[in-house]
Amino acid sequence: MCFGAGHSSQGGVGMMKTFAIGRALAVLTLRAKSVLLAIVVYALIDGFGLVALKRLSRRWSRR
Numbered sequence: 001m002c003f004g005a006g007h008s009s010q011g012g013v014g015m016m017k018t019f020a021i022g023r024a025l026a027v028l029t030l031r032a033k034s035v036l037l038a039i040v041v042y043a044l045i046d047g048f049g050l051v052a053l054k055r056l057s058r059r060w061s062r063r
Contacts, residue, residue: 021045
């Protein structure tokens with residue numbers, strides 16, 4: 001819940017999405033008995049988001 005609440009600037013839907021991701025990462029951590037895999041998955045999620053944002057900003061700047 002704290003993970004989702006920390007993203008309150010994204011609004012209610014963003015908080016719920018973030019809560020769901022946090023919960024999935026918590027389950028992953030418990031099953032793997034290590035936080036390392038969850039860290040890698042979270043970094044990949046953020047990485048894909050940054051790449052998408054960069055590509056979108058390039059398209060918008062060409063207009």
